[in-house]
Amino acid sequence: MCGIIGYAGARQAAPIILEGLAALEYRGYYSAGIAVLDSDGMPAVHKKSGKLVNLATVLQDSLPEGVTGVGHTRWATHGGPTDFNAHPHTDCDNQIIVVHNGIVENYVQIKESLIAEGHAFTSQTDAECIPHLIESYIDQEYPFEEAVRAAAGEIRGANAVVAISTREPGKLVAFRLGNAGGLVVGYGKDELLLASDLPALLPHTQDVAYLAGGEMVI
Numbered sequence: 001m002c003g004i005i006g007y008a009g010a011r012q013a014a015p016i017i018l019e020g021l022a023a024l025e026y027r028g029y030y031s032a033g034i035a036v037l038d039s040d041g042m043p044a045v046h047k048k049s050g051k052l053v054n055l056a057t058v059l060q061d062s063l064p065e066g067v068t069g070v071g072h073t074r075w076a077t078h079g080g081p082t083d084f085n086a087h088p089h090t091d092c093d094n095q096i097i098v099v100h101n102g103i104v105e106n107y108v109q110i111k112e113s114l115i116a117e118g119h120a121f122t123s124q125t126d127a128e129c130i131p132h133l134i135e136s137y138i139d140q141e142y143p144f145e146e147a148v149r150a151a152a153g154e155i156r157g158a159n160a161v162v163a164i165s166t167r168e169p170g171k172l173v174a175f176r177l178g179n180a181g182g183l184v185v186g187y188g189k190d191e192l193l194l195a196s197d198l199p200a201l202l203p204h205t206q207d208v209a210y211l212a213g214g215e216m217v218i
């Protein structure tokens with residue numbers, strides 16, 4: 001089981017995300033990654049195979065600045081435990097950034113049709129088809145959250161997904177399909193957090209809601 005954390009609010013996201021990932025380490029993982037949007041929406045994405053300390057070491061002198069971000073500890077199911085296969089994954093333009101827990105059962109079919117449309121993949125994961133699928137709807141002029149909703153309607157299997165967009169910093173869009181380890185929403189003061197499990201949220205808020213299968217949160 002992987003660990004997902006997302007933050008959108010007024011505080012610096014990176015320290016909250018790294019602490020959240022540490023609180024989710026008990027779930028087991030092969031790599032860790034983080035993406036933070038700066039005040040212009042420019043993304044900083046860092047990922048490292050191995051323990052969370054490897055990622056924290058890379059970031060220790062230059063934590064990415066910004067108040068929106070996502071983090072992930074990956075339990076590799078499709079593709080080896082490498083830096084490239086670590087989450088977050090992005091679309092062709094590095095505009096849509098996704099962390100994912102679960103298995104996209106129909107990813108081969110989705111990936112093949114996206115490659116035929118011209119999308120370029122950089123990992124061996126099933127997860128990477130999600131940001132490209134969202135991108136394909138954005139290209140058809142869907143608003144961000146509607147593009148995520150449409151992508152959720154296409155993928156099969158048990159999945160939990162959190163997406164952010166460089167065009168809409170300050171917004172997290174997440175959904176849960178079936179049971180892929182859960183997704184909990186934490187409502188803070190002027191901030192929203194998402195995590196795979198409660199320990200990552202409790203230092204920040206006790207006002208929480210569990211997403212049910214088929215539910216989405218914006």
Ligand code: GLU
Nearest residue numbers: 002074075077078101102
């Ligand atoms: N199936 C995805 C992958 O292998 C997500 C695994 C997870 O839940 O961490 O990248």
